[in-house]
Amino acid sequence: MKNEILIKNATIYTGGETGKLLKGYSLLIEGNKIKKIWKGKNFKNKYSKVIDAKGKLLMPGFINAHMHFYSTFARGIYKVKSSKNFMEILENLWWKLDKKLDNEASYYSALIPLIDSIKKGTTTLIDHHASPYNIKGSLFKIEKAVKDSALRGVLCYEVSDRDGQDKTQEGIRENLDFIEYAQKKGDDQIKAMFGLHASFTLSDETLEKAAAYEKQFGCGFHIHCAESQSDQLNCEVTRKMRVAERLNKFGILGPKTILAHCVHVNDYELSIIKDTNSAIVHNPQSNANNGVGIADIVKMSENGILFGLGTDAMTVNMLEELRSGLWLQHLKHNPSKGFNEICKALIENNPKIANRYFGGLGEIKEGYYADIILIDYMPCTPLENENFYSHLVFGISQSAVDTTIANGKILMENKKLKLDIEEEEINKKSIEIAKKIWKEF
Numbered sequence: 001m002k003n004e005i006l007i008k009n010a011t012i013y014t015g016g017e018t019g020k021l022l023k024g025y026s027l028l029i030e031g032n033k034i035k036k037i038w039k040g041k042n043f044k045n046k047y048s049k050v051i052d053a054k055g056k057l058l059m060p061g062f063i064n065a066h067m068h069f070y071s072t073f074a075r076g077i078y079k080v081k082s083s084k085n086f087m088e089i090l091e092n093l094w095w096k097l098d099k100k101l102d103n104e105a106s107y108y109s110a111l112i113p114l115i116d117s118i119k120k121g122t123t124t125l126i127d128h129h130a131s132p133y134n135i136k137g138s139l140f141k142i143e144k145a146v147k148d149s150a151l152r153g154v155l156c157y158e159v160s161d162r163d164g165q166d167k168t169q170e171g172i173r174e175n176l177d178f179i180e181y182a183q184k185k186g187d188d189q190i191k192a193m194f195g196l197h198a199s200f201t202l203s204d205e206t207l208e209k210a211a212a213y214e215k216q217f218g219c220g221f222h223i224h225c226a227e228s229q230s231d232q233l234n235c236e237v238t239r240k241m242r243v244a245e246r247l248n249k250f251g252i253l254g255p256k257t258i259l260a261h262c263v264h265v266n267d268y269e270l271s272i273i274k275d276t277n278s279a280i281v282h283n284p285q286s287n288a289n290n291g292v293g294i295a296d297i298v299k300m301s302e303n304g305i306l307f308g309l310g311t312d313a314m315t316v317n318m319l320e321e322l323r324s325g326l327w328l329q330h331l332k333h334n335p336s337k338g339f340n341e342i343c344k345a346l347i348e349n350n351p352k353i354a355n356r357y358f359g360g361l362g363e364i365k366e367g368y369y370a371d372i373i374l375i376d377y378m379p380c381t382p383l384e385n386e387n388f389y390s391h392l393v394f395g396i397s398q399s400a401v402d403t404t405i406a407n408g409k410i411l412m413e414n415k416k417l418k419l420d421i422e423e424e425e426i427n428k429k430s431i432e433i434a435k436k437i438w439k440e441f
């Protein structure tokens with residue numbers, strides 16, 4: 001029997017740039033795509049599965065445009081030296097933790113947030129991985145975790161010169177192996193990019209090399225850009241130029257490149273980013289947690305830049321990130337600013353960014369991938385096209401995700417996971433790994 005899932009009695013928010021509400025609609029999934037959307041309850045066929053969406057809102061699965069699966073084992077960690085600035089945070093925590101990951105740890109480090117993503121309705125994640133003492137094969141292990149969770153991922157390895165030339169070479173090799181594999185496979189769940197850490201840990205030679213390799217594949221770069229003021233200071237002192245300027249000089253920018261953060265970019269850099277059609281991904285909670293500042297997404301929007309929303313591994317709950325992002329724009333500007341911009345980042349721009357790699361994501365539309373979530377939501381005030389974003393921020397974000405479907409597969413229904421893997425067993429295993437990692441901290 002064909003995989004045909006009928007969802008009836010649905011209030012649909014279609015998402016994307018032209019998002020609208022459709023009340024009293026039915027939707028048919030065939031295979032991994034949305035086959036048909038129609039008003040009313042006219043059902044002729046027998047379906048392999050029928051879901052009643054009454055009392056729920058149907059919308060596209062969320063996309064997390066900047067993630068680090070590798071940070072999972074930092075949850076609950078103690079004995080970490082307290083840090084007064086961004087460089088100390090990297091040295092005292094992240095650059096210690098990532099060195100302790102072997103391929104098995106990288107697998108569990110990815111699988112745990114992926115399972116969490118299903119619960120929070122996030123169906124696509126664009127990840128940036130680091131495990132400098134176990135680079136070879138790490139992306140393939142993470143691919144397995146993405147496949148085991150049945151979600152979608154865009155993967156890369158963050159090349160850096162911080163641990164010497166051998167590690168740089170290994171990082172480049174891992175990217176190339178995985179990009180070649182993913183492009184050959186043409187899988188609609190897994191895509192690859194070329195990962196780079198950040199300007200301040202990359203030499204001119206490494207940037208040159210990376211740019212030459214990337215040209216062969218056209219996969220784009222995923223890199224941190226001007227996350228903290230120290231990245232700019234380093235660049236200005238050692239290279240006599242700004243970070244985005246330097247990246248552009250080496251051919252790192254372009255329509256498939258993601259620049260995470262851009263908290264400290266000036267008008268000149270914004271114009272370069274716009275001209276090269278690169279995407280920025282804003283990570284408000286992480287920026288606040290690291291005390292590095294608040295990126296100006298209002299200005300990015302005024303400059304016509306494509307800016308999306310990521311979590312930098314602070315959470316996989318995109319609605320939590322959305323709300324935090326809004327409060328921070330209010331603090332940065334005033335409470336009249338940032339509302340449309342932050343909603344646009346998640347609902348309109350993240351699909352545009354993800355579709356630079358996949359195509360057919362982020363909208364409830366016939367022919368698009370069936371990445372669909374149902375959220376418990378019975379509005380207590382009128383819910384219309386004009387006020388959907390206000391319901392999203394103040395109401396829908398406070399409601400539970402009930403059902404998650406990715407690639408036409410039901411991964412959670414009635415808030416129960418429907419995976420072939422045992423969550424309890426996975427947690428037991430990951431606790432063992434965490435104990436081992438923490439012991440050496």
Ligand SMILES: [Zn+2]
Nearest residue numbers: 068224260312
């Ligand atoms: Zn990051």
